[in-house]
Amino acid sequence: MRIWTFKIGAILICVLVLIAIFAPLIAPHDPNEYNLALKFAGPHSGFWFGHDADGRDILSRIIYGARISFGIGVLVVGISLLIGCALGLIAGYSGGWVDQFFLFVSDVFLAFPSFLFALAVAAFLEPSIVSVIFILSLKGWVTYARLVRAQTLTLKHREFILAGKAIGVSRWRIYFRHLMPNMIGPVLVNASFGMAGVIMIESALSFLGVGVPVNTPSWGAMIDQGTQYLLIAPHMSIFPGIFIMLIVLGFNFLGDGLRDKLAPRGK
Amino acid sequence: MTHYLLRRFISIIPVLFAVSTIVFFIIHFIPGDPIDLILGERALAADRAQLAHALKLEEPVLVQYGYFLKGLISGEWGTSIFDNRPVLELIKDNYGATVVLACAAMFVAMFIAIPAGIIAAVKRNSIWDSIAMFIALVGISVPNFWLGPVLVLIFSVHVGILPISGRESWTSLILPAITLGTGLAAMLARMTRASMIEELKSEYITVARAKGVSERNVIFKHAFKNALNPIVTIVGLQVGTLLAGTIITEKVFSWPGMGTLLLDSIRRRDYPVVEGCVLIISFAYVIINTMADCLYKAFDPRVRL
Numbered sequence: 001m002r003i004w005t006f007k008i009g010a011i012l013i014c015v016l017v018l019i020a021i022f023a024p025l026i027a028p029h030d031p032n033e034y035n036l037a038l039k040f041a042g043p044h045s046g047f048w049f050g051h052d053a054d055g056r057d058i059l060s061r062i063i064y065g066a067r068i069s070f071g072i073g074v075l076v077v078g079i080s081l082l083i084g085c086a087l088g089l090i091a092g093y094s095g096g097w098v099d100q101f102f103l104f105v106s107d108v109f110l111a112f113p114s115f116l117f118a119l120a121v122a123a124f125l126e127p128s129i130v131s132v133i134f135i136l137s138l139k140g141w142v143t144y145a146r147l148v149r150a151q152t153l154t155l156k157h158r159e160f161i162l163a164g165k166a167i168g169v170s171r172w173r174i175y176f177r178h179l180m181p182n183m184i185g186p187v188l189v190n191a192s193f194g195m196a197g198v199i200m201i202e203s204a205l206s207f208l209g210v211g212v213p214v215n216t217p218s219w220g221a222m223i224d225q226g227t228q229y230l231l232i233a234p235h236m237s238i239f240p241g242i243f244i245m246l247i248v249l250g251f252n253f254l255g256d257g258l259r260d261k262l263a264p265r266g267k
Numbered sequence: 268m269t270h271y272l273l274r275r276f277i278s279i280i281p282v283l284f285a286v287s288t289i290v291f292f293i294i295h296f297i298p299g300d301p302i303d304l305i306l307g308e309r310a311l312a313a314d315r316a317q318l319a320h321a322l323k324l325e326e327p328v329l330v331q332y333g334y335f336l337k338g339l340i341s342g343e344w345g346t347s348i349f350d351n352r353p354v355l356e357l358i359k360d361n362y363g364a365t366v367v368l369a370c371a372a373m374f375v376a377m378f379i380a381i382p383a384g385i386i387a388a389v390k391r392n393s394i395w396d397s398i399a400m401f402i403a404l405v406g407i408s409v410p411n412f413w414l415g416p417v418l419v420l421i422f423s424v425h426v427g428i429l430p431i432s433g434r435e436s437w438t439s440l441i442l443p444a445i446t447l448g449t450g451l452a453a454m455l456a457r458m459t460r461a462s463m464i465e466e467l468k469s470e471y472i473t474v475a476r477a478k479g480v481s482e483r484n485v486i487f488k489h490a491f492k493n494a495l496n497p498i499v500t501i502v503g504l505q506v507g508t509l510l511a512g513t514i515i516t517e518k519v520f521s522w523p524g525m526g527t528l529l530l531d532s533i534r535r536r537d538y539p540v541v542e543g544c545v546l547i548i549s550f551a552y553v554i555i556n557t558m559a560d561c562l563y564k565a566f567d568p569r570v571r572l
Contacts, residue, residue, distance in 0.1 A: 005404070108285040111553045113511030120545045121293055123533040200410060204515055207412045208530065220412070227416045227519065234420050241413030249408035256404065 006257020009192075012250030016243075020066035027060040031217045040233040050235040053225060058236065061217040062243050068129070068218045069199045069247060075133050076198045077191050080140030085187070087141065088148025089175045093156055102149065109142045118201055122210040132211050136198055147190055151183035185262035192255030196248045203244050219244050272561055279557050286549050291335050294542055295328055305348060305536045318348070322538075339546075345539035349532070354543035357528060362547070364434060365524035368447065368516065369509045371440050373502065375448030376455050381498070383452075384459020389486060391464060399456060406453030411512070415446040415519035432521040439520075447516040451505055458501050462494040469493075496563065503559025507552035 019026060028046065035055035042050045049058035091102035112120075118135050125131040155161060156179070164174050203220030205211030212218045219240040226237025302315050302324070319325050323334055338344055344354040387399040422442060423431040430439045466472065467490050475485050514526030521527070525544055532540035 104281070104285075107282055108289065111282050111286050112289075112549050113508055113552050115514070116511040116545060116548055116552075119514065119529075119533075120290065120541070123541055124294060196408070203410060204412060207410075207515070208518065210533065220410075223410075223413055223416070227412075230416050230420060231424060234416075237413065237416050241410060241417070244410050244413065245405070245408050248410070249405060252404050252408050 005253045006261060009250050009253025009255075009257055012246055013254060016066055016247050016250065017070060019063055020070045023063045023067055027057075027063040029057040029060045031056060031060040031064040032215065033057070040229060040236075042233070042235050049239045050233070052222070052236050053229055053233070058222070058239055061222060062219065062240055064217040065219045065222065065240065065243070066247075068212060068216060069202065069244075072129065072132055072136070072202045073195045073198045076136040076140055076202075077194050079133070079137040080194065081144055081187070081191060083137070084141035084144025085148050085180065088145040089152055089179060091145070092149035092152025093171070093175065093179070099149070102145070106142045106146055109139050110146075112139065114139060114197070115201055115204060118205060119208065119210065122205050125210075127210055127213045129212050129216070132202055132205060135205075136201060140194065140198065143194065144187065144190060147186060148183060151186065152179055155179055155182055185258075189255050189259045189262065192251050192258055196251035196255070199244070199251070200248055275557060275561055279553055282553055283550060286553065287336070287339055287546060288332075290542060290545050290549070291332055294538060295331065305538070321346075321348075344543045344546075347532075347537055347540050349535045349537045349540070354539050357540060358525065358543055358547055361523060361525050361528045363524075364522060365510060365513050365517070365526065368440065368443055368513050368522055368524060369506065371444035372447035372451065372509055372513075372516075373506065375444045376451035377502065379448070379452040380455035381459055383456040385463055385486065385491065387456070387460040388463030388467060396460075400460070403453040403456045406449050406456075409449060411446050411450060412515045412519060414449060415442070415516060418442050418446060419519075432519075434523055439522075443516050443520040443522055446519065447509065447512055450512070451509060454505070455498070455501065459494065459498055462497045463490055466490040466494045500559055500563040503562055504556055506559070507555045510548055510551055510555075 033056060035051065037055065038047075038051045039053055039055040040051065041047070041055075044050070047057050047059065049062065052058055052061070087102060091099045109117075117139050121135045121138065122131065125135070161174060161178055164178055169178070202211055203218070203223070206216075206218040206220030207224045209221075209224065211220060214221070222240040223237045223244075226233070226235075226240070229236055302310070302318055306314055306318060323331050326334070342355065344358075346353055347357055383399045383403070387396040390396055419431055419442060422429045429442055430436070433439055467486075469490075472485060472490055475489050476482075480489070510525075513522075513524055514529060516522065517524045517526035518530055525548065529541065529544040529548075531537075532544065
């Protein structure tokens with residue numbers, strides 16, 4: 001099971017990344033081309049996933065939607081990793097009041113359920129891609145910071161770190177040349193699950209109308225529009241949902257496989 | 268024990284205070300004039316002044332924060348801008364439905380997850396284990412805002428045995444509970460499997476088998492009983508997440524709970540109600556998580572309090 005979960009995850013993600021990168025070449029139609037004569041039309045020749053309430057091609061919108069999901073996912077996880085790793089390293093390595101203060105702040109952020117926190121902030125901002133990235137990064141760093149802090153606590157008393165300190169290696173060099181490479185495995189596993197979580201929350205925010213702007217081809221927003229016409233055009237919500245599931249499944253498989261590869265004792 | 272519980276609960280007071288502070292400042296420091304957002308840019312000056320006075324917006328932010336904290340402690344959480352009712356009264360009217368939905372979802376999750384997790388652990392590395400864990404991973408990956416409409420399409424529209432939405436009878440609860448419980452079931456199944464595998468590897472299980480105890484008793488009376496402790500903790504820790512997760516499910520099924528109240532208030536720009544809903548759900552999340560943590564420590568004799 002373990003080998004194939006990693007492989008399936010990697011294949012799924014690679015395919016979806018390629019779809020996102022080459023969207024203009026792959027998409028059969030313009031995702032914003034209106035054709036009211038074909039509104040609500042189901043799958044037919046040349047339009048495999050049918051049309052939405054404005055007659056736009058659902059397949060092309062799904063293909064362009066992959067760019068939104070991946071783009072937001074990569075940026076949010078990247079920003080969160082950057083902030084989280086830096087804070088976790090500083091807190092874990094410094095100890096004392098710095099660590100205590102960090103623990104309190106992160107406890108406060110962890111006291112909010114992620115989705116509620118995102119929704120509470122999104123409710124007061126204009127829907128935009130930048131807002132979504134800001135909202136999701138605002139709390140996203142905490143998990144990585146706690147993980148890196150915990151790893152730093154176990155590593156900082158090891159001989160190679162003590163030796164580095166003894167020969168006068170600078171603090172930042174210890175952080176990024178000695179500590180960070182030794183915790184990259186668990187951080188990568190978390191980042192993979194993190195991508196799945198970010199994509200799911202972004203879609204949920206767009207589904208509720210507080211995520212990306214209206215008319216942006218987002219999978220969550222497409223499901224929202226689809227549920228309004230569920231009885232007459234179920235294809236409008238079914239296809240985008242399958243793609244959200246595939247991308248989240250891909251990252252979950254990848255994370256699961258990576259965890260087992262990097263931690264053989266867990267087998 | 269009592270001393271530990273007391274200390275643990277006192278320790279959440281600063282967290283609750285900080286949570287309230289963050290909620291207050293999120294609402295007050297986000298760009299845009301709240302009066303414009305609530306009344307629109309073309310509102311009359313008199314209406315603007317009246318609303319600014321009602322929301323105490325002409326006061327400095329720190330004074331507003333003082334009023335906010337005072338109201339929070341005294342139980343005066345403000346009044347809804349939309350229907351002029353006290354925020355706490357609105358929350359009281361809606362909270363029950365959310366708790367019912369969360370409990371039903373938890374029941375669905377445990378009903379599916381525990382047998383699946385036990386089978387996967389007992390038949391470890393078999394085809395059953397692979398199937399159960401594959402389904403669990405798929406379950407975690409299915410967005411509930413998609414699963415809900417798909418279930419409606421199948422069971423309400425095509426088969427016609429369950430209501431589409433609302434809260435008229437107990438049958439209205441089935442689809443929302445399955446929608447909300449699926450993700451949790453998937454996670455719980457993985458947790459049950461991992462916990463059971465750990466127990467089944469223990470020496471007391473080998474001893475029980477050597478003594479000739481039947482496999483059924485080894486699994487249920489010995490291993491499962493001990494594996495239950497981390498499972499109960501996870502269930503407890505997930506109750507808070509479930510409360511937040513009801514927001515989407517309630518929207519999909521028009522379930523009249525806290526999620527619907529929160530989303531309606533966001534749409535109407537009814538800030539006092541949004542603030543109240545976010546605070547209540549966050550408070551519940553913190554308190555339930557602390558209780559689950561204490562329960563775990565209380566149940567496990569190896570953990571010294």
